[in-house]
Amino acid sequence: MSDKQGVYVGARLRRLRRNLGLTQSDMAADLEISASYIALMERNHRPVTAEVLLRLARSYKVDMADLAGDGGADHAARLQTVMKDPIFADIDLVTTEISEVANGFPGFSEALLRLYTAYREEQLALAERLPDQGAQRLETVEPVAATRRFLAARRNSFPTLDTVAERLAATVKDKGGIAQYLLERHGLRIRRLPSSIMSDSLRRHDLHHKQILLDESLDMASQQFQLAQQLAYLEFGKEIADAVEEGHFQTETSARLARRSLASYGAAALLMPYSAFAKAVETRRYDLAALSRQFTTSFEQTAHRMTTLQKPGQERVPFFFIRLDAAGNVSKRLDGAHFPFSASGGGCPLWNVHQVFRMPGEIVTQWLEFPDGQRFFSIARTVSAGGGAYGVTRVDRAVALVCDAQHADRLIYVRPDSDRTPTLVGIACRLCQRATCTSRAEPPIGRQILIDDFRRTAAPFGFADT
Structure with a gap:
């Protein structure tokens, strides 16, 4: 039996045998092969051939696809993503080693992935603690922060969610749209x-009359999103429940807020199915306006969806997303690009997301460089909500997408002859050591302020060298 005639699924074979309560000798007798060969297959020293797969399927009534499928591919892709974290930078790991671990030890791989996720959550929690909170978890004070950390x-x-939404999107399309599907599948009419x-209320599910009520002042993209979220x-x-449970939220409010965020995620995945959207962003070079027209979604919905394109094996440019008002209050933040942003507010005024209100509806780009040398590319524009009828309040906000500078050439907003001179920015004044910044509002932490009665600099503060 040559390697080409079989598959290496030792861990899966061993798990099946143990679940059945069999010894290697018992299984060998059932399959009419030697116990030593069972041992070799379980250690991936020999492949499981097509003939053995057939015998397994007949003897134990198991699906051959479950046995032979590439179940480790997802773990391998996720592990490869994890290993890109700077914490592992000094470890020389090749792709084949990661694949061997994922395929040979799926349980260990899952444990490692969960451990890394927990590590990321704690790192984010530490970054978001305010000075007067000490060791208290921010979640007990602010459920929004807990949900943001869960997503980040x-x-x-x-x-x-992407997978189930993609399947449902195809069914919905065959039925003639979300409204028709809701009527046929759930008996719900739209009013x-x-x-x-x-x-x-923008949307209300009237259980008694079996109808979904929508605010008629919503634009069509918003109406479709509300229907998709209800679906x-x-x-x-x-x-959604499984994902929320994995978050281990300490308060019911945090869990419910996360549930709503995941329902919104599912809505976006229905309107912009993963495979089609991932293909379109590359074809259109991340042109937000063109993608919005193609999928009949709003600019903000499209930008938001771009932050989710990290499905193992189908990753696209990772983005940071932020939405804020003219006063700088952040109402939404999603970090898929490890963008250094101040979670406690007071962002850098030199980032032009704060200036786009002067140019409503225009896309404004900017190269950014932080004190540690990290460079990013930013896309910002104003968006509006409400105001669809006389007397209905309209709210104007700014949204921005940010990616690492190394990915910028994949975007339509960057031309080969573009000026790439970066704006020197910081996370926040208190965390920025650029002593000569004239836009500074506060002194940086740990720097001694020097007051000179005989000299006034352009910067509001002067500092000691150390």
Whole structure:
């Protein structure tokens, strides 16, 4: 039996045998092969041939696809992503070694992935603690921070939701759209009502009358998103619950907020199915306006979806996403690009996301460089919500997508002859050591302020050298 005639699934074979309560000799007798050969296959020293797979399927009524499938591919791809973390930079690991671990020891691989996720969550928690909170977990004070940390630790990527949403999206399309599917599958009719009747609700599921009520002032992209989110609640309950349980939230409020975020994720995955969207972003070079037209989604929805494209094996450019108002208050933040952003507010005023309100609707780009030399590329634009009818309040915000500078050439917003001179920025004034910055609002932590009665510099503060 040559290696080409079989597959190496030793860990899966061993797990099957143990689940059946069999010894190697018992299984060997059932399959009419030697116990030593069973041992060799379980250690991946010999492949499981097609003939042995057939005998396993007949003897134990198992699906051959489950036995022979490439179950380690997902673990391998995820492990490769994890190993890119700077903490592992000094470890020389080749792709084949990672694949061997993933295929040969799937349980250990899953344990390692969970451990890394927990590590990321704790790192984010440490970064977000305010000075007066000491060792207290921020979640007990702010559920929003707990949810953001939960999403960031997973790079805002939930492949299981992407998979089920992609399947459902195909079914919905065959049925003629979300509204028709909701009617046929769930018996729910769509009814659009004036804002005055909706009483500050954009969407309401009327269980008694079996209908979904929508604020008629919403634009079409927002209406479709609200319907998709309701469908996500109805169809993806198990997947959402499993993901929330993995978050180990300490408060019910945090868990419910995470559940809503995952329902929104599912809605975006329905409107912009992963494979189609991932292909389109490369074809259109991440052109947000063109992608919005193709998928009939808003600029913000499209930008938000771009942050989720980290499905193992189908990764695209990792992005950081932020949404803020004219006063700088952050209402949404998703970090898939390890962008150094101040979680406690007070971001750098030199980042032009704060200036786009002067140019409504225009896309503004910028190269950014932090004091440690990290470079990023930023895309920012204003977006609006509400205001779809007279008397309905309109809210203007700014959104920005940021990627590492090494990925910028893949974006349509960067031309070969573009000026790539970066703006020198910092995380926040208190964390920035650029002593001569004229935009500084506060002195940096740990620097002694020098007051000179005979000299006034352009910067608001002067500092000692150490």
